Amino acid sequence: MNVTITVNGKTYTHDIEPRISLVQYLRETLDLTGTHIGCDTSGCGACTVSVNGEAVKSCTMLAVQADGCEVTTIEGMAQNGEMHPIQAAFKEKHGLQCGFCTPGMVMVAADILKNHPNPSEEEIRHGLKGNFCRCTGYHNIVKSIQLAAETLNE
Amino acid sequence: MGNFIGKAVKRREDARFLKGAGTYTDDIKLPKMTQSAFVRSPYAHAKILSIDITEAEKADGVVAIFTGKDPCGDYGVPCGWQVDFKNGETMREPKHPLLAKDKVKHLGEAVAIVIAETLEQARDAAELVEVDYEELPAVTNPLKAMEKDAPLVHDEWEDNAAFDWCIGNDRAEVEAALEKAHHVTVMEYRNQRLAPNAMEPRSYIADYDVNGDRYTLYTSTQNPHLIRLLLCAFALGIPEHKVRIVSRDVGGGFGSKIYHYTEEALLTWASKEIGRPVKWTSDRSEAFLTDAHGRDHVVKSKMGFDKDGKIVAHLTDEYCGMGAYLSTFAPAVPTYLHGTLFQGVYTTPLIHLNVTAPFTHTVPVDAYRGAGRPEATYLLERIISKGAQEMGMDPVEIRLKNFIPPFDGVEQEGYQTQVALQYDSGNYERALKKALDKLGYEDFRKEQKKAREEGRLLGVGISTYIEGCGIAPSAVVGALGARAGLYEVGQVRVQPTGKVSVFTGSHSHGQGHETVFAQFVADKLGIDMADVEIEHGDTDQVAFGMGTYGSRSLSVGGSAIIKSIDKILEKGAKIAAHKLEAAEDDLEYANGKWTVKGTEKSVSFGDVALTAYVPHNYPEGLEPGLDFSSFYDPGNFTYPFGTHIAVVEVDKDTGKVELQRFVAVDDVGNIMNPMIVDGQIHGGVAQGVGQALLEEVVYDEGGQMITGSYMDYAMPRADDLPMIETDNTVTPCPHNPLGVKGAGEAGAIGSTPAVVNAVVDALAHLGVTDIQMPLKPQTVWKAMQN
């Protein structure tokens, strides 16, 4: 069926099978491979993108459900070549190692910071519950989000 | 030490990862690429009566379907390490077929591959393949696999043993010492099976080029060259120069991406068969069923102490599950990577370990972060703490009594253990004391006493670990059964402009080689980091290599690069001397230039580089160019060590464990980039804590896996962990040029027993002396009730 979705500010119309998930659409049709697939059961959060300003797991949303929506992926976070303060904070605090869970982490961090501009460590950890990282032990991810909060509040 | 070495330089690979611009294998699309799906066994053990592909072949978009009856069924993947029986019988090495032909031997074993135009079509058609099985009895527990009437995994042998093995002193001597010991502590437990769960599922694309008769395999591997070797020489029998392995960004490995998997070889074969590229990316559900698992030891151990708490003897028998087939490194894990660590950091005079390695109807087991060393450390650090508890001693006191005294490997000789290895350098007491200070051990004990009076259950657990990594001297591993050398290769090519390209056989899957390697290369050459580029992960680009595992990249891969740098500087000096019209001996190299000692006369690195490639005015008899490749084969393993301390509170009503603090003082030798070392420790600790508290692959009696998704397999999430308090002591490695030891596995090795010791400590006054991992609330609560 025909679907119109705005991704990172650009509007696309495609004829897609209803069973195609949003993440497949992003990766296969739009070649936006920054969003990753880490599991089948909505458990790992690697596929997190923003739909109408809210973090969602794009493996657990059909592309047809996103008809008419505004989607932001990791590729849409940097502006004019400048990393978003959250991305910059992840680099500064070594909040990533293999990089696979990272796009999902950045996208969920944006949601956490939207709802908690001055998050406590507990609020950050609570907010990261839906995202697995197997490399960092979360330590530096928490630090990255704390730094991002400071930068965004400046 | 330099501008970059030892500094927390930010990672250069981060920009692409943070922008979603990394290139993981599943991100790659090739023209005319097909997709594939596997038909996998729903049984742990069954006869394949028939496979009917007629309906599937008719499905939309199907390009080809192959089963074990096709030629690919005659190929298999090899094991890379041979450990023979104690009685001299050769290791039993079953064929590990690319597709099962007559029998399936573990849940998830592939019986057919369906290749189609799209992934959806491949999946739909795979459902239409009808396989008729006759289910057979299965065995999943290593101990039960060695019972008399256990179902056989491989009919060609009379029992399920793949090999057996022992190390250490004479068994009778150890037994006699235990007889005479003042106190003997006994432990029996299972070091549970774990699923590595790198966040990137395995992914492969095979592309056969008919014109050039060449194969390219894009693979999410930790060691591209090793895969090429195994694929070419063992699995498919194709010449190595016809094969290119490309492994761009890899999303974590933790061991699980070392091995040569059947899917890699099968796709490579199939691509030639259909004349088009074939892709396969694992689902997480498939990953649980087919990625090599870790651990799975059944352990019975005794440690004898004298009346002062000094260890007098240690005897252990283990049954270490191999799974249904022998994975690439599997035989080495419970033997040479495990038994050789039984000395720990203690002066134990008598040690004997006996290992039986049975096949079971489960997915193969192989190296998982730490590989054999976490299992050794868990045993030692638990049993010494249990011994202390039983004898009424403090866990710190018993360790101090038994520590090997400090030695630096230069002034003092390396420490020769009872179990083959010679430790390079160590100061175990210093790390322990630093960790105790960081924690505030005495204050904690007071707090704990007060808490107990209030009915709260606080506990502290200590683990003073050592590991052997940076494998290794090839002659040694060869004598121990390795079928490959374990050196590393580093090529340094100085471009005519003075920029430097480094080609390394080490492969980063999160470790940050592009940054750390550039740090020391820039410093050694006295140039800017921006002028150094690190290349890896493509066998057409990098001469040779053995890959990244066993915390070896910096100590082995880094040393190979250093060797090439030395050659560059040696040759550069000749060119510089010629240009400066001075004797080589009169030159000194610093800050990127050769200077005639005591003068202002100098020539820069860039000038020399240009001269090397434009040799108009050039030393006679010297080859042009500035490009060297070196093999480095280390003289010994490296031996990082440290102390990990966990503080927990146990909910007395529910048994739930809260990890409140974790202190890690690690000695990984010299540190190139403290930020990255800390990061490695954090991640390792999280995985070790995962094993202690959460993780376990559970197969039921029939061989079905009941923890096959993130709904049932628990891994640490952000709210399961506290901030991890790290620190270091530095005892340089005496035998490699960087003085480094390795940090990748340390966290996972030291942390697990620290957490379990802490929980047992919290419950000690209730009479609890041991609990089986993982320490699920239910398990802890039940331990408290007995």
Place this chain on the structure above:
Amino acid sequence: MIPAKFDYIKASSISEAVNLLDKHGYDAKILSGGQSLLPAMKLRLNRPEIVIDIHGIPGMDTIEETGDEVIIGANCTHTQILNSEVVYKNLNIMHQAVQTLGDVQVRNRGTIGGSLAHADPSADYPAVVLACEANIEVEGKNGKRSIAATEFFEGIFTTALEDDEIITAVRFPKIAHGTYLKFYQSASRFAVVGVAVVHEGSGVKVGITGVADTPYRATEVEKAYNGNSDAAEHAVDGVEVMSDHFADSEYRAHLAKVMVKRALEA
């Protein structure tokens, strides 16, 4: 993972959804947030031929406050409920429950109607609607009806909904004093035991999830309560307690008592 093929229809009104459901009945599934349905479809544990998307139907995603009630539209996401002032002030027990539910991303998509219709035996909402004595508002081809929460859950994943009915809203009485406590399964984060306690005068109403194959009212606890939290001992009276590799029935029964006691004392 890719679901088997299906047809997708987006309903623009409740009556359209009901008609579609009536027409396709057995072959159709309602999609609201999809957080439970889509994973099951991807694993091909479920393969509806028709998926009727009710997301976006006007009027189904509002939270309203009337004199003594809070009415939550079935399509309200968990996040909407979590962020609602009305819920926070008048139905704080729901606010507490939503905090423990899933994760940020799941809460952003999943809906209360979807969760209740799915009737997972370990979901959080069922305990709360039982303790609050909420009413589930449904609409089918025979019109609208209201089902008392106590009549709604019939078995594991089984509810009193007819094949042609969909949930349109949930009507809660305002609750001044209520507590939701959860002990979660460490992998799925679903409830091993979830306890909702509503205080009313000197009595309590207790809803329990995760323990049996159906969420239930712990009537024996309610009878024995009388201000004394020892009544928690009756938490699993007459209940067949579930068992799995995370919590066997002995431990789960014990946990139920512990959690009920804590909730009564909160």
Place this chain on the structure above:
Amino acid sequence: MKIKGNYTLSTTPEIFWQMVMDPDVLEKVTPGIKELKALSPDNYEALSEVKVGPVRGNFKGNLSIKDKVEQEGCTLVIDQKSKMGNVIAEIVMTLAPEGEGQTKVEYTGEAKMSGTLASMGQRIMSGVVSTLSKQFFKSMEAEIAARKA
């Protein structure tokens, strides 16, 4: 997976026994059964569709009855295959008269699952079985009522 339960039906063991032994009745009351074809006495080929909550799929396989002791009990052997995995179950059913013309049915057994059903659905499946058992007896009760009427 253990299966265990009991149910009291408002009919005598004699009548209940007759009903259970009648393939037409079995086909009618067993939830999801679409077709029951007798292969030999007490041995049927069954086609079924199970739909409980998140799980829905077509099953195909055998259903047989053994160890029959008239009006006292028997063992049901179920061997069903599907794309999601297979189910093999042996359920021992015992009947005892109870009160005025009633029958207490106790059933106990073990079900073995494989494939996705086993790795993904353990928690779900125990509930599915209990729901299906309840549905079976509910339908049986309805059938009894219909016969009485």
